[in-house]
Amino acid sequence: MRYLPLTPDDRAQMLSVIGAPDIEALFADVPSAARVTELFNLPLHAGELEVERELVSLAARNRPAGAGPFFCGAGAYRHHVPASVDHIIQRSEFLTSYTPYQPEIAQGTLQVLFEFQSQVAALTGLDVANASMYDGSTACAEAVMMAKRVTRREKAILSGGVHPHYAAVTQTIAHAEGMEIVRQKAAIDAEADVIAAIDSTVACVVVQTPNVFGVVTDVTRIAEAAHAAGALLIVVTTEAVSFGLLKSPSERGADIAVAEGQSIGNALNYGGPYVGLFACREKLVRQMPGRLCGETVDADGRRGYVLTLSTREQHIRREKATSNICTNSGLCALAFTIHLSLLGEVGLRQLAALNHSRARDMAGALKSAGVEVLTPRFFNEIAVRVPDASAAVEALLADGIVAGVPYSRLDPHAGLDDVLLLAATETTTSEDITALAAALKRRAGR
Numbered sequence: 055m056r057y058l059p060l061t062p063d064d065r066a067q068m069l070s071v072i073g074a075p076d077i078e079a080l081f082a083d084v085p086s087a088a089r090v091t092e093l094f095n096l097p098l099h100a101g102e103l104e105v106e107r108e109l110v111s112l113a114a115r116n117r118p119a120g121a122g123p124f125f126c127g128a129g130a131y132r133h134h135v136p137a138s139v140d141h142i143i144q145r146s147e148f149l150t151s152y153t154p155y156q157p158e159i160a161q162g163t164l165q166v167l168f169e170f171q172s173q174v175a176a177l178t179g180l181d182v183a184n185a186s187m188y189d190g191s192t193a194c195a196e197a198v199m200m201a202k203r204v205t206r207r208e209k210a211i212l213s214g215g216v217h218p219h220y221a222a223v224t225q226t227i228a229h230a231e232g233m234e235i236v237r238q239k240a241a242i243d244a245e246a247d248v249i250a251a252i253d254s255t256v257a258c259v260v261v262q263t264p265n266v267f268g269v270v271t272d273v274t275r276i277a278e279a280a281h282a283a284g285a286l287l288i289v290v291t292t293e294a295v296s297f298g299l300l301k302s303p304s305e306r307g308a309d310i311a312v313a314e315g316q317s318i319g320n321a322l323n324y325g326g327p328y329v330g331l332f333a334c335r336e337k338l339v340r341q342m343p344g345r346l347c348g349e350t351v352d353a354d355g356r357r358g359y360v361l362t363l364s365t366r367e368q369h370i371r372r373e374k375a376t377s378n379i380c381t382n383s384g385l386c387a388l389a390f391t392i393h394l395s396l397l398g399e400v401g402l403r404q405l406a407a408l409n410h411s412r413a414r415d416m417a418g419a420l421k422s423a424g425v426e427v428l429t430p431r432f433f434n435e436i437a438v439r440v441p442d443a444s445a446a447v448e449a450l451l452a453d454g455i456v457a458g459v460p461y462s463r464l465d466p467h468a469g470l471d472d473v474l475l476l477a478a479t480e481t482t483t484s485e486d487i488t489a490l491a492a493a494l495k496r497r498a499g500r
């Protein structure tokens with residue numbers, strides 16, 4: 055028995071050692087009202103072959119992204135992940151101890167984290183990056199909390215272009231910290247509204263580019279307004295491939311940059327686990343959450359890696375910690391690092407350019423089909439206006455087309471039921487785009 059290895063004699067011996075007459079005695083302190091006396095309504099045990107058949111049957115009910123034209127984005131993007139990534143992350147030299155508290159036995163893990171941080175710092179243009187967060191949304195929330203500690207102010211402005219899920223996560227965590235979140239109304243281009251809301255009480259301004267509607271925004275003027283008021287600028291990016299084509303957050307004036315790294319090395323995977331990127335300017339590093347890996351030398355002068363700027367409070371006296379995130383998405387960060395290493399700078403720029411080209415083709419085809427494109431400047435995602443976007447998506451499924459994400463699924467109360475988010479990546483073919491445009495044209499009766 056692989057998963058039930060104890061024999062009755064084993065159990066009797068263990069009970070004898072601890073002085074318990076039987077297994078029921080172990081639960082004596084659990085109130086009877088809280089104990090279940092009957093079996094749960096679950097299938098009884100089955101053999102490996104039967105379980106495998108059942109799981110295969112359940113999996114067959116799903117429609118994989120590669121089964122046909124697929125235009126979903128909105129924070130999670132379908133990209134090609136080379137088979138070499140999966141092969142390399144399983145090599146034994148990378149699968150060292152998960153928790154690198156003892157550097158002498160975790161050099162493999164620590165070096166990978168150091169390389170990951172170096173890549174994120176290069177992508178964002180900022181001075182220092184941490185060893186990853188859980189995902190982009192929690193990274194965003196942690197950045198807002200960090201801004202509160204740095205500025206000692208308790209109000210944050212969230213642009214109307216920030217992904218609603220990121221905004222909701224930030225609001226949830228900020229509420230527990232007693233921080234005020236001013237979440238602006240959803241807007242295709244929110245620059246003017248953000249600048250108008252900045253005053254001397256604001257700790258930080260959170261903007262996303264490309265934003266949830268796909269709009270690429272030059273946030274330089276927002277950065278100037280924030281800094282003039284003594285606030286920090288936090289730039290959010292949900293599509294990491296865009297770093298290969300657009301100006302870095304640092305070039306746009308960001309003090310903190312957070313991003314979702316799923317697009318590089320990590321498949322869609324039903325929503326996770328993903329990997330949050332987090333970088334900041336050097337002067338803010340002591341307030342940065344999460345792990346930070348540094349390079350040093352040992353007593354013999356040999357290069358080595360350690361966790362640095364990490365206090366006992368981060369792991370033990372957690373009520374005094376800057377953040378209660380004291381781990382990282384290790385395997386996802388490793389996949390990110392390997393994929394980006396395989397691409398290199400030239401490869402990432404080429405991949406980004408290809409994404410933009412496919413999105414331009416998609417936008418052009420939709421305009422020719424009479425579909426209103428709302429996004430004036432974009433990377434690989436656009437917003438279009440179609441009557442009842444949710445119904446349109448369901449209708450196109452009958453044609454085998456996964457036609458993006460209705461904005462109303464992200465923010466049901468925004469009143470944007472006619473807005474559809476569509477993403478095109480290097481996996482999108484010309485045939486896919488033609489099929490999408492034709493299907494939307496038929497639905498509109500044109």
